Amino acid sequence: QITLKESGPTLLKPTQTLTLTCTFSGFSLSTSGVGVGWVRQPPGKALEWLTLVYWNDDERYSPSLKSRLTITKDTSKNQAVLTMTNMDPMDTATYYCVHKDSSTWSFVYWGQGTLVTVSS
Amino acid sequence: SYELTQPPSVSVSPGQTASITCSGDKLGDKSACWYQQKPGQSPVVVIYEDYKRPSGIPERFSGSNSGNTVTLTISGAQTVDEADYYCQAWDSSTAVFGTGTKVTVL
Numbered sequence: 001q002i003t004l005k006e007s008g009p010t011l012l013k014p015t016q017t018l019t020l021t022c023t024f025s026g027f028s029l030s031t032s033g034v035g036v037g038w039v040r041q042p043p044g045k046a047l048e049w050l051t052l053v054y055w056n057d058d059e060r061y062s063p064s065l066k067s068r069l070t071i072t073k074d075t076s077k078n079q080a081v082l083t084m085t086n087m088d089p090m091d092t093a094t095y096y097c098v099h100k101d102s103s104t105w106s107f108v109y110w111g112q113g114t115l116v117t118v119s120s
Numbered sequence: 121s122y123e124l125t126q127p128p129s130v131s132v133s134p135g136q137t138a139s140i141t142c143s144g145d146k147l148g149d150k151s152a153c154w155y156q157q158k159p160g161q162s163p164v165v166v167i168y169e170d171y172k173r174p175s176g177i178p179e180r181f182s183g184s185n186s187g188n189t190v191t192l193t194i195s196g197a198q199t200v201d202e203a204d205y206y207c208q209a210w211d212s213s214t215a216v217f218g219t220g221t222k223v224t225v226l
């Protein structure tokens with residue numbers, strides 16, 4: 001059974017850096033084809049893909065946010081960490097951790113999401 | 121950057137067919153999937169690789185891909201299908217979500 005859970009701060013001030021941790025179970029990030037990434041959703045708005053890291057350390061980023069994002073993985077801890085710099089109130093959103101399936105090219109498994117609010 | 125466009129809303133009567141479109145440049149050359157999201161819940165994939173249904177997804181959900189448009193069809197829509205639906209595709213190994221469609225069944 002695959003599960004993912006996000007953890008991190010719920011409130012940030014503008015210009016601060018967001019660090020979110022995804023802790024997962026039921027699969028290994030060292031398995032060929034597997035990836036873990038992040039998707040966010042501002043309140044009442046659409047889903048937005050942010051980033052993905054693959055089993056082979058290949059990293060992919062949203063072109064519009066690439067300069068602010070970093071994703072890392074710790075295979076031994078079954079974790080993936082998202083870092084987003086220079087947070088703005090427009091970055092207020094629910095942030096989801098997602099598992100990319102190697103065979104379906106879709107995000108079959110999602111975390112429950114964590115709401116991050118950016119406010120002074 | 122690559123964009124996927126969906127209609128903001130679709131309404132359907134119970135038992136009727138709802139079709140949700142998703143348009144993007146050369147989308148027919150890519151593989152698309154669809155997610156269903158109900159209020160307060162994480163999205164669930166209902167169609168992957170254009171037309172394939174994951175186990176547990178009802179047969180009334182189907183997908184197609186032609187030209188620059190992919191379509192999600194709900195045949196015999198039920199009130200439980202009322203939700204937001206998002207298409208998603210890959211462009212240069214980066215994922216892109218559509219703008220989302222709110223499906224109302226009434």
